[in-house]
Amino acid sequence: MIYRRLGRTERQVSLLGVGGGYVMLQEMAAGTAVYQRAYELGINYFDGRYGYSTFMQRPVIKQNREFFIVGSKTASPTRDAAMARIDEDLRELDTPYLDIYYLRAYNHDMIDAYFAPGGAIEALLEARRQGKIRYLGLAGHSDLTALARGVETGLIDVVQFPLNIARREALDNLMPTLLKHDTGMVIMKPLNAGLAPAELALPWLANQPIHVINAGLANMDHLELDAAILDRDPMALSPEEEAAVEQMRQQTTTITCRICIKQCQVVCEPGIVIDWHLYHNIYQNELRRLGTEGFINYSFADWFKRDAEKSFSSSLASLNTCTQCRKCEEVCPYHLPILDMFAQMKGQQADLIEAIKEAGWTEKFKDAQSPLPANYLPTQRSRIP
Numbered sequence: 103m104i105y106r107r108l109g110r111t112e113r114q115v116s117l118l119g120v121g122g123g124y125v126m127l128q129e130m131a132a133g134t135a136v137y138q139r140a141y142e143l144g145i146n147y148f149d150g151r152y153g154y155s156t157f158m159q160r161p162v163i164k165q166n167r168e169f170f171i172v173g174s175k176t177a178s179p180t181r182d183a184a185m186a187r188i189d190e191d192l193r194e195l196d197t198p199y200l201d202i203y204y205l206r207a208y209n210h211d212m213i214d215a216y217f218a219p220g221g222a223i224e225a226l227l228e229a230r231r232q233g234k235i236r237y238l239g240l241a242g243h244s245d246l247t248a249l250a251r252g253v254e255t256g257l258i259d260v261v262q263f264p265l266n267i268a269r270r271e272a273l274d275n276l277m278p279t280l281l282k283h284d285t286g287m288v289i290m291k292p293l294n295a296g297l298a299p300a301e302l303a304l305p306w307l308a309n310q311p312i313h314v315i316n317a318g319l320a321n322m323d324h325l326e327l328d329a330a331i332l333d334r335d336p337m338a339l340s341p342e343e344e345a346a347v348e349q350m351r352q353q354t355t356t357i358t359c360r361i362c363i364k365q366c367q368v369v370c371e372p373g374i375v376i377d378w379h380l381y382h383n384i385y386q387n388e389l390r391r392l393g394t395e396g397f398i399n400y401s402f403a404d405w406f407k408r409d410a411e412k413s414f415s416s417s418l419a420s421l422n423t424c425t426q427c428r429k430c431e432e433v434c435p436y437h438l439p440i441l442d443m444f445a446q447m448k449g450q451q452a453d454l455i456e457a458i459k460e461a462g463w464t465e466k467f468k469d470a471q472s473p474l475p476a477n478y479l480p481t482q483r484s485r486i487p
């Protein structure tokens with residue numbers, strides 16, 4: 103495993119990290135096995151706060167707590183609420199401290215709230231004084247200039263942000279600030295929600311001045327594959343790979359949502375949360391990756407199977423409220439063919455709902471216990487602002 107210096111934290115961190123967003127769709131034992139194997143491979147960066155991924159990580163980090171760099175996140179805007187979340191994370195992970203605590207920041211309003219008197223940054227500073235956390239972080243995937251502004255306070259040690267072959271705005275509007283402040287860089291969305299193959303996307307990222315690639319891996323096969331891809335020498339891309347990267351960039355740049363929420367959202371009269379459908383819906387992202395048959399045969403946890411029909415029906419109903427006015431396409435700065443993308447998703451989701459009914463998942467798994475809060479089931483109204 104390759105290790106890099108995580109900016110001013112001075113910690114040595116593995117180039118490959120493991121998050122929790124997709125691993126948590128597996129049963130507990132299978133998820134824990136993924137984190138355990140990651141440890142065996144030398145991976146020391148975990149983060150999460152997604153469902154029960156913390157419980158999957160807990161027995162693994164206990165084995166060698168000082169080896170790991172563990173992160174968690176909150177969008178709680180106030181000091182008291184953020185401190186409560188930190189304490190909750192410590193209890194869930196059964197650890198005396200977290201390494202990095204990120205505030206999720208998607209826009210300048212959130213930055214203003216965090217850094218105002220009584221804001222969440224006070225909780226992070228106090229938690230660091232008390233030894234509950236070691237480093238202060240920001241994480242966000244929408245307006246990256248908001249992250250840069252937060253870093254300019256001089257208080258932030260690590261930032262987690264999206265960077266991939268198609269989505270490169272961080273190179274210009276965030277990374278110069280991070281380099282200036284010697285801030286640790288953790289990359290999310292490295293595979294662009296499944297649009298870029300790991301074989302190309304991971305080496306391209308490894309050649310950027312970043313520290314951790316937080317791969318959205320979902321299972322053991324992904325972990326082994328990602329680790330093998332990054333085990334290469336030289337890391338520099340060959341001319342053939344450079345050409346393939348450029349081709350991939352051209353193919354995917356106009357179907358990559360940048361989550362610039364306020365652009366399309368404000369003109370959509372039915373109130374469809376467009377970026378959620380295009381980017382955040384992990385159920386849809388898994389369907390895109392696996393296809394209908396692959397989805398039905400995949401090793402999802404029983405509670406996930408129990409909820410799948412309801413979730414996809416809710417998503418499809420939302421997509422069907424589209425009046426096809428095309429106002430969103432007119433304002434999208436990246437000229438995304440939103441209606442074509444919706445049409446493709448609607449077809450995929452309708453096919454899958456039929457397949458789920460045929461497989462009888464809802465009835466078969468009706469007694470499965472969900473580890474998630476009752477309001478977790480992703481619908482267009484449950485997204486974080």
Ligand code: SF4
Nearest residue numbers: 370424425427428430
């Ligand atoms: S085309 Fe559909 S998604 Fe776009 S603004 Fe109109 S109703 Fe909303």
Ligand code: SF4
Nearest residue numbers: 359360362365366434
């Ligand atoms: S305007 Fe375009 S890029 Fe921005 S959130 Fe909407 S669809 Fe995505």
